[in-house]
Amino acid sequence: MASILFVGPGAIGATLTAWLCQDDRHHVTVAARTPFDSIETQTPNGVIRAKPRVFTDPAQAQHADWILVATKAYDSEAATQWFPQASGPRTRLAVIQNGVEHIARFENHFDRARIVPVMIDLPAERTAPGRTVQKGPAHLVVPSGRDGADFLALFAHANFDARQTDDFTTAVWRKLCLNSAGAPCAVLLKPNGIAHHEGVAGLMRSIVRECVAVGRAEGAVLEDSIPDEIVERTRRAPRDSGNSMYADRVG
Numbered sequence: 001m002a003s004i005l006f007v008g009p010g011a012i013g014a015t016l017t018a019w020l021c022q023d024d025r026h027h028v029t030v031a032a033r034t035p036f037d038s039i040e041t042q043t044p045n046g047v048i049r050a051k052p053r054v055f056t057d058p059a060q061a062q063h064a065d066w067i068l069v070a071t072k073a074y075d076s077e078a079a080t081q082w083f084p085q086a087s088g089p090r091t092r093l094a095v096i097q098n099g100v101e102h103i104a105r106f107e108n109h110f111d112r113a114r115i116v117p118v119m120i121d122l123p124a125e126r127t128a129p130g131r132t133v134q135k136g137p138a139h140l141v142v143p144s145g146r147d148g149a150d151f152l153a154l155f156a157h158a159n160f161d162a163r164q165t166d167d168f169t170t171a172v173w174r175k176l177c178l179n180s181a182g183a184p185c186a187v188l189l190k191p192n193g194i195a196h197h198e199g200v201a202g203l204m205r206s207i208v209r210e211c212v213a214v215g216r217a218e219g220a221v222l223e224d225s226i227p228d229e230i231v232e233r234t235r236r237a238p239r240d241s242g243n244s245m246y247a248d249r250v251g
């Protein structure tokens with residue numbers, strides 16, 4: 001059994017909390033900014049529900065084996081308010097966010113040796129506080145090792161594609177390449193359909209090429225074909241769909 005404090009119950013956080021609560025062995029509490037009574041997640045295979053304790057004041061937090069953080073990156077500093085009450089010398093912190101700086105965002109507030117960075121590919125949307133839609137399968141990647149394995153074991157009962165890798169740097173840069181291609185949709189407030197416009201597709205390819213170049217300089221192994229593959233993937237998506245950057249701007 002593991003005690004878990006989940007900080008940031010938004011699209012990703014509430015969806016993962018709903019899954020964690022399906023395993024009776026876990027004791028899950030939620031650290032929220034906006035309160036709610038229960039969680040209801042529409043998954044591709046039906047609705048799952050959960051009723052974890054929800055705290056909104058960091059002083060309410062109790063010691064946990066695991067702290068899982070899934071705030072937006074820009075709320076990372078605020079998320080650390082939950083750490084003093086919730087952490088002990090063996091507590092581990094899983095950072096479930098996009099980007100490539102999972103450890104850097106938290107190492108001033110938590111022993112970096114006990115931070116587990118998590119790459120997540122999971123299309124999720126929040127429709128109201130505590131209400132989410134999981135629109136497709138979940139893929140989780142963590143660095144190889146005991147902490148990564150223990151984190152993935154928390155979701156052993158869920159039907160996730162969960163993997164360890166010896167090359168986490170490549171995994172997160174590959175995901176950032178995909179996310180970076182979403183910038184034109186967010187800036188123009190247009191869904192994925194604009195990738196069919198040759199000028200926009202060209203812009204997406206340039207942005208991804210830049211991301212590939214920086215990622216390679218950081219040690220990631222990224223193929224030249226990635227920009228074209230991402231544009232093709234975007235074109236295959238429903239024209240009215242959008243990435244989470246776009247969804248945030250549309251509101």
Ligand SMILES: NC(=O)c1ccc[n+]([C@@H]2O[C@H](COP(=O)([O-])OP(=O)(O)OC[C@H]3O[C@@H](n4cnc5c(N)ncnc54)[C@H](OP(=O)(O)O)[C@@H]3O)[C@@H](O)[C@H]2O)c1
Pocket residue numbers: 007008009010011012013031032033034070071072073075078079080081096097098099120121122123124125126129244
């Ligand atoms: N959504 C996706 O499909 C998706 C897919 C892959 C990766 N990601 C990544 O996953 C991460 C989370 O994204 P998201 O889409 O789940 O974001 P989100 O829906 O905006 O959820 C973030 C949650 O964090 C809460 N929060 C902010 N500050 C807090 C604090 N100090 N204490 C407690 N809770 C706090 C927010 O509270 P409020 O309820 O008050 O807003 C919100 O519930 C991001 O790095 C994102 O890029 C998202």
